[in-house]
Amino acid sequence: MIVAERKPIDEIIEFMRDCKKILLVGCNECVTVCYAGGKKEVEILASALKMAFMKEGKELEVEEVTLERQCDHEYLEEIRKIIDEYDAVVSLACGVGVQFMAEKYFRTPVFPGVNTLFMGVTEERGVWAERCQGCGKCILGETAGICPVSRCAKRLLNGPCGGSTKGKCEINKELDCAWQLIIDRLKELGMLEDYEKLIPIKDWSTERAGGPRKVVREDLKQ
Amino acid sequence: MRLTYPDSIRIIRLPCTGKVDVILMMEAFRKGADGVYVVGCLEGECHYLTGNLRAKKKVEYTKKLLDEIGVGGERLEMYNIAASDGPRFAEVAKEMHEKIKALGPSPIRGALQNKEAA
Ligand code: SF4
Numbered sequence: 001m002i003v004a005e006r007k008p009i010d011e012i013i014e015f016m017r018d019c020k021k022i023l024l025v026g027c028n029e030c031v032t033v034c035y036a037g038g039k040k041e042v043e044i045l046a047s048a049l050k051m052a053f054m055k056e057g058k059e060l061e062v063e064e065v066t067l068e069r070q071c072d073h074e075y076l077e078e079i080r081k082i083i084d085e086y087d088a089v090v091s092l093a094c095g096v097g098v099q100f101m102a103e104k105y106f107r108t109p110v111f112p113g114v115n116t117l118f119m120g121v122t123e124e125r126g127v128w129a130e131r132c133q134g135c136g137k138c139i140l141g142e143t144a145g146i147c148p149v150s151r152c153a154k155r156l157l158n159g160p161c162g163g164s165t166k167g168k169c170e171i172n173k174e175l176d177c178a179w180q181l182i183i184d185r186l187k188e189l190g191m192l193e194d195y196e197k198l199i200p201i202k203d204w205s206t207e208r209a210g211g212p213r214k215v216v217r218e219d220l221k222q
Numbered sequence: 223m224r225l226t227y228p229d230s231i232r233i234i235r236l237p238c239t240g241k242v243d244v245i246l247m248m249e250a251f252r253k254g255a256d257g258v259y260v261v262g263c264l265e266g267e268c269h270y271l272t273g274n275l276r277a278k279k280k281v282e283y284t285k286k287l288l289d290e291i292g293v294g295g296e297r298l299e300m301y302n303i304a305a306s307d308g309p310r311f312a313e314v315a316k317e318m319h320e321k322i323k324a325l326g327p328s329p330i331r332g333a334l335q336n337k338e339a340a
């Protein structure tokens with residue numbers, strides 16, 4: 001999932017300084033799972049924003065709605081009939097959802113309510129960690145299912161580096177060394193000889209280095 | 223046991239403090255409460271095992287939110303009192319009443335009153 005966290009309320013208030021009526025839009029998918037922008041977070045933020053305005057002697061009308069997803073036309077269309085009633089939209093979806101909203105509703109200011117962080121997993125309740133950077137050419141098949149692109153601080157493809165100590169990364173003692181994890185798992189799988197195989201230089205043009213990416217499936221396109 | 227506690231206090235009953243949600247505490251303030259406190263069973267004695275521990279964390283989170291919007295996290299507290307300990311319940315009620323009195327009315331209540339007067 002895409003992991004995000006709420007922006008500081010001050011920052012959100014700053015966006016809508018001159019607004020009287022806003023639409024606060026949550027998303028039912030990724031950001032609900034990481035407790036950043038689901039229905040509950042929409043309720044809490046609405047309450048907080050109203051209070052922050054009241055404190056200043058102002059009034060803010062906040063309408064709350066949580067869409068199934070904000071990265072699909074179909075769900076975003078659900079607010080078309082009401083969008084013109086608001087001075088602005090604050091979207092609690094990831095950056096993808098915020099942008100799609102802004103593209104679709106060109107005349108309405110759209111502001112982000114969360115900081116979008118990474119693609120990751122729920123390691124335990126309340127703890128999320130990065131697992132993939134969408135490099136466009138997955139090498140998990142060569143690295144025992146552990147991604148050095150997202151989990152090695154130096155993105156080494158043939159690691160570890162000299163800074164790996166007792167299984168931890170030199171940038172942070174709490175952080176597992178991805179290459180230690182890879183070696184441990186290769187051992188467990190009885191495939192340690194694979195560690196000796198050099199992974200060739202990676203073609204980074206499939207990653208962000210090659211510019212914004214796009215997938216087109218002609219068989220599905222209309 | 224006839225114990226009294228300040229009549230400024232409104233009790234909202236819940237089956238367990240585990241049921242206390244962030245939005246519940248926030249809305250109490252938005253509707254004009256000057257202070258809110260959550261009273262749970264003693265730690266380790268929750269009938270649902272961890273209800274009061276979860277409540278404690280939610281109270282902490284809400285305090286930070288209240289600080290962020292300038293209402294003041296110190297207006298929200300959590301207490302753990304044994305179900306049988308009436309005297310302690312009354313004592314805490316007085317303590318909270320005094321504390322909030324010293325802090326004065328919440329800025330939200332002021333805004334609500336101004337609105338009504340207008
Ligand atoms: S808008 Fe973002 S958070 Fe919502 S479903 Fe799409 S990718 Fe996930």
Ligand code: SF4
Nearest residue numbers: 132133135138139147
């Ligand atoms: S190798 Fe690339 S695609 Fe595969 S998990 Fe890592 S970042 Fe994601």
